[in-house]
Amino acid sequence: MSATEAPVSPARLLPPPLTEEDAARSEDRSRVHLARGHRRRWYLLWLLVGPGILAMIGENDGPSMIAYAADGAEYGLGFFVPFIPILFAMAYVCQEMCMRVGAVTHRGYGELVLQRYGKVWGWFGAGDLTITNLVTLVAEFISIRIGLAYFHLGPGVAVALGLALVVFTLSGGRYWRWERIVLGLALFNGLFLLAAILVKPHVGTIVHSLGFSPFPGGNFNTLLLLLASTIGATVTPWMIFFQQSASADKGMTPRDIGHGRYDTAAGAVLGAIFGLGALICGAALLTHGGATIQGFTPGAGFPQALERVAGGFVGTLFALGLVEAGAVAILTISASTAYAAGECVGASHSFNSSPRNATLFYAANIGVAVLAATVILIPGAPLLSIALNANVLATVLLPVSLVLLVMLANDRDLMGRWANRRSTNVIAIAVIAFVGVCGATYGIDSFLRAAHLIGT
Amino acid sequence: MRPTTPPNHVTPASPAIREEDLQAEERFEDELIMHLERDQFVAETSRPVPRAQLSRGATAGLWALRVFVIIVSLMVIYAFIAQLG
Numbered sequence: 001m002s003a004t005e006a007p008v009s010p011a012r013l014l015p016p017p018l019t020e021e022d023a024a025r026s027e028d029r030s031r032v033h034l035a036r037g038h039r040r041r042w043y044l045l046w047l048l049v050g051p052g053i054l055a056m057i058g059e060n061d062g063p064s065m066i067a068y069a070a071d072g073a074e075y076g077l078g079f080f081v082p083f084i085p086i087l088f089a090m091a092y093v094c095q096e097m098c099m100r101v102g103a104v105t106h107r108g109y110g111e112l113v114l115q116r117y118g119k120v121w122g123w124f125g126a127g128d129l130t131i132t133n134l135v136t137l138v139a140e141f142i143s144i145r146i147g148l149a150y151f152h153l154g155p156g157v158a159v160a161l162g163l164a165l166v167v168f169t170l171s172g173g174r175y176w177r178w179e180r181i182v183l184g185l186a187l188f189n190g191l192f193l194l195a196a197i198l199v200k201p202h203v204g205t206i207v208h209s210l211g212f213s214p215f216p217g218g219n220f221n222t223l224l225l226l227l228a229s230t231i232g233a234t235v236t237p238w239m240i241f242f243q244q245s246a247s248a249d250k251g252m253t254p255r256d257i258g259h260g261r262y263d264t265a266a267g268a269v270l271g272a273i274f275g276l277g278a279l280i281c282g283a284a285l286l287t288h289g290g291a292t293i294q295g296f297t298p299g300a301g302f303p304q305a306l307e308r309v310a311g312g313f314v315g316t317l318f319a320l321g322l323v324e325a326g327a328v329a330i331l332t333i334s335a336s337t338a339y340a341a342g343e344c345v346g347a348s349h350s351f352n353s354s355p356r357n358a359t360l361f362y363a364a365n366i367g368v369a370v371l372a373a374t375v376i377l378i379p380g381a382p383l384l385s386i387a388l389n390a391n392v393l394a395t396v397l398l399p400v401s402l403v404l405l406v407m408l409a410n411d412r413d414l415m416g417r418w419a420n421r422r423s424t425n426v427i428a429i430a431v432i433a434f435v436g437v438c439g440a441t442y443g444i445d446s447f448l449r450a451a452h453l454i455g456t
Numbered sequence: 457m458r459p460t461t462p463p464n465h466v467t468p469a470s471p472a473i474r475e476e477d478l479q480a481e482e483r484f485e486d487e488l489i490m491h492l493e494r495d496q497f498v499a500e501t502s503r504p505v506p507r508a509q510l511s512r513g514a515t516a517g518l519w520a521l522r523v524f525v526i527i528v529s530l531m532v533i534y535a536f537i538a539q540l541g
Contacts (some may be wrong), residue, residue, distance in 0.1 A: 016494070016497040016498075016499035016500060017499055018489065018497075019497075019498045019499075020500055021498050022492060022497050025492065025496065026489070026491040026492050027491075029491040029492060030491045033491055063534075094517035101466075104495050105505070106493075106500075106501050107501055107505070112505065114504075115504040115505045115506075115507065116505055116507060116508045117507075117510065118507065121518070124522065170464060174480055227484075248501075251492070251496060253493055253496070346494035346502075348498075352521065361484070382539075382540050385536055385539050385540060389532065389536045392532055393529065393532055396525065396528050396529050396532055397525060397529060398523055399521060399525060400521055400525050403518065403521060404518075407514075411508065413506075413508070414505065439528065440524070440528050442532075443528035443529070443531040443532045443535075444531060444534035446531065446532060447532075447534055447535050450534060450539070451534070451538075452533040
């Protein structure tokens, strides 16, 4: 990293002091070196996948899957079948930059912005992240609650399950252990695909909808809400913080960037397929009053509606999928908050550090989850509105984070030959403009309607 | 941050054993160190990167975007609160 290079002094030739975090990371890297040395390609891929898949599948969270199902229930398959993969392609462009910056600089997004562009931008970013993460985490607990309500289990169980998972995954004191547990859980996002297959969609309709038709009509604000929440369901600030920090914590280096790209692409493909699964499930309800389903109402949401249309097994799969989606997102979003807290304060921020050495990191990880869990236990809390607006708020706040990410990825002092190419910049700027316009249009339209300045 | 504990770390009973332990400790640390790039070490990543010099245009652009995003966020929050009413 040329920005930190100093004239070589004799002291610089000595290896730096080894910490427990270094030792744990080195142990993981030794397996990568062995696999690379012995040309064990699949094993090497297995060792290096993680942050990309977790970011993408983590974003296939409860509110996202309900947003996709709501898209299908309200408008059918048309338009959204090609739109969701396009959004994941956009997410790939952003997340690949995060992975690359993390692998080259070995630093998280929060600390790089803070150090490179100043405290104001660093703290603004951390503030955006904290607000959107807290709101989204509340929505994740609601998602678990909706899923468990199908099995007649109450909100207390949802809170206990979510918090127990956070504590359990943190208990090992190793990044590798945490990553593998969450990856294992993320596999169950495939339940949405299984549910979609079981609702027996008409293949011809899916193929026909690849032509972006029919374009959704109806209420303009509702359409904007769905577009903004669908975008917010695919690219969010927490993903940027998470993947860059996780890539650094995993110990990725510029030599691993190729595998990091495979990891991110695999996450995007799986995320798109599973997201389409939720969309297809929702579309099965289109002619069965789908538009009237309150996706965030425990006991009267998509699992119950699917049970009536496609049978109890499909309803069960969708309910379990919501529990999984909420649980994985709680783990990844709490982790992104913890990384950001540690990076901005300058404290230790690694799963490879013990709680004694990284107290703030562990406290933020658990604390933000506890705070969100508390909200869903408050009687009469506006859970439905919180969940609906979580993705929209993320979409609105995203452009600043993306602009700073593009600036970091173009910083030749930091990135050297790994800096963005012109083509990547063109696509990234188009993504920022698209996200910014959709978020802003929804925000302005909603405000004007709420203030009765235009008709509803 | 606490340095890592080497394997077979025992209280030395004699100078010969102490020498053996020290060598094992050094070998263990060398093996660990060789798997990491220099700028991956916590000691290195703890050093801040130098501040970038942003042009006036870039700074103004960032502030404009920031203000715009805050205004739109406030609009979304207003609409959210209005929904509750």
